[in-house]
Amino acid sequence: GIQVEQSPPDLILQEGANSTLRCNFSDSVNNLQWFHQNPWGQLINLFYIPSGTKQNGRLSATTVATERYSLLYISSSQTTDSGVYFCAVRYYGGSQGNLIFGKGTKLSVKP
Amino acid sequence: EAGVAQSPRYKIIEKRQSVAFWCNPISGHATLYWYQQILGQGPKLLIQFQNNGVVDDSQLPKDRFSAERLKGVDSTLKIQPAKLEDSAVYLCASSLGGSPSTDTQYFGPGTRLTVL
Numbered sequence: 001g002i003q004v005e006q007s008p009p010d011l012i013l014q015e016g017a018n019s020t021l022r023c024n025f026s027d028s029v030n031n032l033q034w035f036h037q038n039p040w041g042q043l044i045n046l047f048y049i050p051s052g053t054k055q056n057g058r059l060s061a062t063t064v065a066t067e068r069y070s071l072l073y074i075s076s077s078q079t080t081d082s083g084v085y086f087c088a089v090r091y092y093g094g095s096q097g098n099l100i101f102g103k104g105t106k107l108s109v110k111p
Numbered sequence: 112e113a114g115v116a117q118s119p120r121y122k123i124i125e126k127r128q129s130v131a132f133w134c135n136p137i138s139g140h141a142t143l144y145w146y147q148q149i150l151g152q153g154p155k156l157l158i159q160f161q162n163n164g165v166v167d168d169s170q171l172p173k174d175r176f177s178a179e180r181l182k183g184v185d186s187t188l189k190i191q192p193a194k195l196e197d198s199a200v201y202l203c204a205s206s207l208g209g210s211p212s213t214d215t216q217y218f219g220p221g222t223r224l225t226v227l
Binding site for chain 2 (some may be wrong): 004031033035040041042043044045048086088098099101102103104
């Protein structure tokens with residue numbers, strides 16, 4: 001099956017800093033989502049982005065499907081950005097609804 | 112618009128006991144998913160329903176786990192008997208159920224299960 005690898009596994013930032021999170025995947029995908037899991041465990045949709053670039057406030061994401069990676073950019077980080085960021089993909093060889101998640105990047109933003 | 116609802120939020124049981132979780136998806140969402148998230152890992156799909164039919168249960172440990180979605184809306188996930196390794200967060204998600212390439216899943220708050 002497809003492999004989804006996220007880096008870095010852990011990231012500590014000072015408030016106001018910028019960061020880039022990476023997601024590599026080993027097969028062609030037809031669906032890619034970024035999620036933020038807050039410290040209370042809630043998974044929040046950030047982006048649906050199987051290809052191209054999207055922006056939402058301080059967050060933006062870019063997926064280069066032909067090179068099998070996606071990037072999540074966080075600018076001017078805030079303490080509320082802390083949590084775990086997951087990349088999840090659905091690939092052409094998988095079952096119809098199965099999202100395959102990476103292990104996540106744990107982000108801690110210090111005041 | 113109300114999100115995906117789950118209950119209970121927390122549950123502590125002893126091994127070999129049984130437990131059940133409940134999920135109410137977003138109104139109008141045809142597809143419902145149950146995921147298991149073990150500490151330090153990403154969620155893993157257990158079962159997917161399209162209306163009240165099972166689409167994928169290939170990763171559901173059927174000797175102890177069962178799930179149903181009788182009227183195509185609410186769903187329950189049951190574990191009987193529980194093992195220590197079942198300690199995890201159980202997440203329910205729902206989606207409209209359109210094309211897999213465009214369908215976006217929305218997650219509930221999860222149920223944190225501890226098996227002692």
